[in-house]
Amino acid sequence: xxxxxxxxxxxxxxKAGRKPLLLQGARQVGxxxxxxxxxxxxxxxxxxxxxxQEPGLKTLFxxxxxxNKIIENIELYTGKKIDxxxxxxxxxxxxxxxxxxxxLKYFCEQTPDYHIIAAGSLLGVSIGKTTSFPVGKVNFMTLxxxxxxxxxxxxxxxxxxxxxxxxxxxxxxxxxxxDKLTDHxxxxxxxxxxxxxxxxxxxxxxxxxxxxxxxxxxxxxxxDFSKYAEKNQAINTSELWNSxxxxxxxENKKFKYSDVRARGRASAYxxxxxxxxxxxxIYLAKSVSVPKLPLSGYAESNKFKVYVFDTxxxxxxxxxxxxxxxxxxxxxxxYNGAFIENFIASELTICGEKELFxxxxxxxxxxxxxxxxxxxxxxxxxxxxxxxxxxSLKSYADKxxxxxxxxxxxxxxxxxxxxVNIPLYAINILKKLLVKAEVGSK
Numbered sequence: 001x002x003x004x005x006x007x008x009x010x011x012x013x014x015k016a017g018r019k020p021l022l023l024q025g026a027r028q029v030g031x032x033x034x035x036x037x038x039x040x041x042x043x044x045x046x047x048x049x050x051x052x053q054e055p056g057l058k059t060l061f062x063x064x065x066x067x068n069k070i071i072e073n074i075e076l077y078t079g080k081k082i083d084x085x086x087x088x089x090x091x092x093x094x095x096x097x098x099x100x101x102x103x104l105k106y107f108c109e110q111t112p113d114y115h116i117i118a119a120g121s122l123l124g125v126s127i128g129k130t131t132s133f134p135v136g137k138v139n140f141m142t143l144x145x146x147x148x149x150x151x152x153x154x155x156x157x158x159x160x161x162x163x164x165x166x167x168x169x170x171x172x173x174x175x176x177x178x179d180k181l182t183d184h185x186x187x188x189x190x191x192x193x194x195x196x197x198x199x200x201x202x203x204x205x206x207x208x209x210x211x212x213x214x215x216x217x218x219x220x221x222x223x224d225f226s227k228y229a230e231k232n233q234a235i236n237t238s239e240l241w242n243s244x245x246x247x248x249x250x251e252n253k254k255f256k257y258s259d260v261r262a263r264g265r266a267s268a269y270x271x272x273x274x275x276x277x278x279x280x281x282i283y284l285a286k287s288v289s290v291p292k293l294p295l296s297g298y299a300e301s302n303k304f305k306v307y308v309f310d311t312x313x314x315x316x317x318x319x320x321x322x323x324x325x326x327x328x329x330x331x332x333x334x335y336n337g338a339f340i341e342n343f344i345a346s347e348l349t350i351c352g353e354k355e356l357f358x359x360x361x362x363x364x365x366x367x368x369x370x371x372x373x374x375x376x377x378x379x380x381x382x383x384x385x386x387x388x389x390x391x392s393l394k395s396y397a398d399k400x401x402x403x404x405x406x407x408x409x410x411x412x413x414x415x416x417x418x419x420v421n422i423p424l425y426a427i428n429i430l431k432k433l434l435v436k437a438e439v440g441s442k
Contacts, residue, residue, distance in 0.1 A: 001154045001195060003030065005143055009038050012139060013115065020104040020116035020134075022094075025143035026280035026309060027121035027224065028217050030195040034143060035090050035117055043115070045087035047078055051100065052093035061099035067110040070103055084113040095120035105134030122228050124278030142280070144350045145193030145310045148343075149428050152184060154198055164426060170415040170433050178412045178423065185425040189339045190322060192312015193346075207322040214316035221281065236272045244282065244306050245317040248342060249335035254287075255306045266302065273306070283307045283345050285356035291370050291377045291400055295357045305358065307345040314342055337384030340424060341368055344382050344408060347427045365395035373431055378402060382424075383409035406430070 012021055025031050039046035049057050060073040074089065075082055082089070094100050100118070107116050118138075146154070149161050160181065163173075172178075190210075191201055197213045200206070225241070226234040243260045247253065257264035276282045287303040288295055308314040318335065345356055348369065359379065360366040369380040379396045393405045397418075406420045408430075414421035415437075422430050 001030075001146065001198065002150065003034050003143070003146070004150060005034065005141060006038060008141060009034075010042070012141075013042060018112070018115075019108045019137060019139045020118065021141060022104070022123065022138045023117060023119040023141050023143060024123045024280065025119075025121075026145075027220060028194060028196060029143050029145050029280075031119040031121075031143050032092055033195065035092070035119060039088040039090055039117075043086055043088040045080070045083055046090070047074065047080070047082065047087060048090045048092060049074070050092040051096035055096065058097045058099065061097060061103055065099065065103045065106050067103065067106040067114075070106075071111065071114070082114075084111070084115075088115045088117065091116070091118040093120050094118040095123050095125075101133060105137040108134065108137040122224065122279050124280060125228055125275060144280075145312075145346070146195060146198060147193060147347055147350045147428060148185065148188055148425055151188050151191075151193060151198065152181075154202065155184065157184070164429055165432075167413075167429070167433065169436060170413050170420055170422075172412045172414070175412065181423070181425045182410060189311050189343060190315050190320065190324065192310040192315065194310055194312060197312055210312075211316055211322070214313055218313060218316060224279070233272065233275065236269055237275055240269055240272045241276060241281065242317070244308055245314055245335075245338070247306065248308070248314070248338040249318070253305050253338070253341065255304055281309055283309060283349050283356060285345060285358050285369065288357045288359055288370060291359055291379070291396075293372065293375065293377065295370060295372050295377065296355055299355075299357060305345075307342045309346060309349075311339050311343050311346065314339065337382070340384040341382050343424065344369065344380075344427055351428060351431065359396060361395060361399075363395075365392040367392050367396050371431075373434055376403060378404055378406055378434070380406045380408060380430075383407055385410065404434075 012018060023031050023035065036048070039048070051057050060077060061070060064070070071082060091100055104116065104118060107114060149164070152161050160177065163177075190207070191197055192214070194214065194217060196217070197210050200213050201210050221241070222238060225237040240260050247255055247259050257266055257269050260269060273282075273284070277284060283306075285305045285307065286299040286301065288298045289300055290298050292298055308317070348356060348371075353371070357370050358366065358368055359370050367379040368382040371378050371380055379393060379402060381390065381393045390405075390407065393407065396402070397405050404418055404420060406422065408422050408424050408427055410424060411421050412423060413426070422433075
């Protein structure tokens with residue numbers, strides 16, 4: 001299956017001043033598969049060292065962190081002479097070895113000609129424990145679950161993806177194509193973007209097998225909680241993680257510690273939130289009191305929403321029946337639109353939004369997301385149904401007079417005066433279309 005990050009790997013390979021690459025991402029999002037594909041396709045020599053499968057590999061780094069000495073040890077271990085110009089060395093599950101993480105600094109400083117990629121399932125968590133992390137000596141990339149466009153390509157819809165990516169402006173597309181994309185989108189909400197789940201469906205067309213894959217992934221995460229966290233932390237992590245779907249299902253999706261455990265407090269769970277965020281399993285959207293630049297400067301740290309990083313896993317956690325796909329539009333409104341808002345949060349994150357924000361007034365008005373694009377702030381309201389009510393957007397517009405108000409909904413593309421509707425499936429290209437609109441208006 002094609003991944004958009006592959007093109008970024010090609011750029012990394014050829015750029016001047018290349019540093020060892022640290023590939024982050026939650027467990028089972030496809031990091032190992034992607035690097036194996038990249039290494040075999042783009043290099044004449046590909047060497048993989050998996051620290052989880054072979055714990056003894058840590059001894060290659062035990063006596064010296066000299067890059068040349070480590071290369072010599074790897075050559076002796078593999079029985080192969082390494083050509084720095086044509087070989088890729090892949091340190092998989094590198095979080096197992098703090099020495100291997102530290103060695104990336106010396107590969108950068110002492111042997112910059114070598115192509116080194118490291119990946120790990122809980123690097124965000126492990127890095128925080130490593131005292132000698134190579135700050136400034138590595139390049140970073142993050143692999144997420146497959147987004148909706150990657151899903152479409154996996155289902156042989158490359159032409160539709162190309163059409164969406166090359167839309168010249170915000171205008172309706174053919175209804176036949178819109179309906180086709182909407183059907184795919186509903187299926188994606190259930191299947192999600194975990195590569196193993198999608199591969200299972202492509203091969204067997206059996207949603208029960210997909211749900212089995214999803215449940216196995218969730219079980220692996222539960223084991224990680226106890227494996228990589230202290231006992232009390234592991235209990236808190238499991239409780240908080242399991243509470244997220246039900247919190248999203250509420251009409252008011254603001255996260256409450258008391259919904260994790262009776263009389264729960266921030267002091268008990270703040271570190272847990274951070275652990276799950278660093279593990280790549282959740283995304284946060286913080287409330288902003290005033291939508292001004294920079295949004296982060298006006299965020300309220302004690303008022304936020306928590307989203308699961310994959311809608312398919314969210315469906316599995318809520319035990320959502322596959323029948324909902326056949327029932328059509330009911331999927332959009334199920335659990336107060338939890339899947340739709342969660343999907344938007346995931347797509348925005350994958351598209352490069354480092355932080356997510358939303359706005360709420362002291363009354364009942366709330367705009368689901370506020371986005372900072374080209375030094376301008378745009379409100380985005382997410383609608384799970386065809387209801388045209390835009391009370392919250394109007395409240396926001398009356399108060400802050402934005403250049404444009406935006407809605408993401410099941411409807412087709414709409415552009416009218418200072419209002420834009422983006423189909424839910426096309427949120428991936430929202431920023432691109434806005435940039436085109438700005439250029440065209442000049």
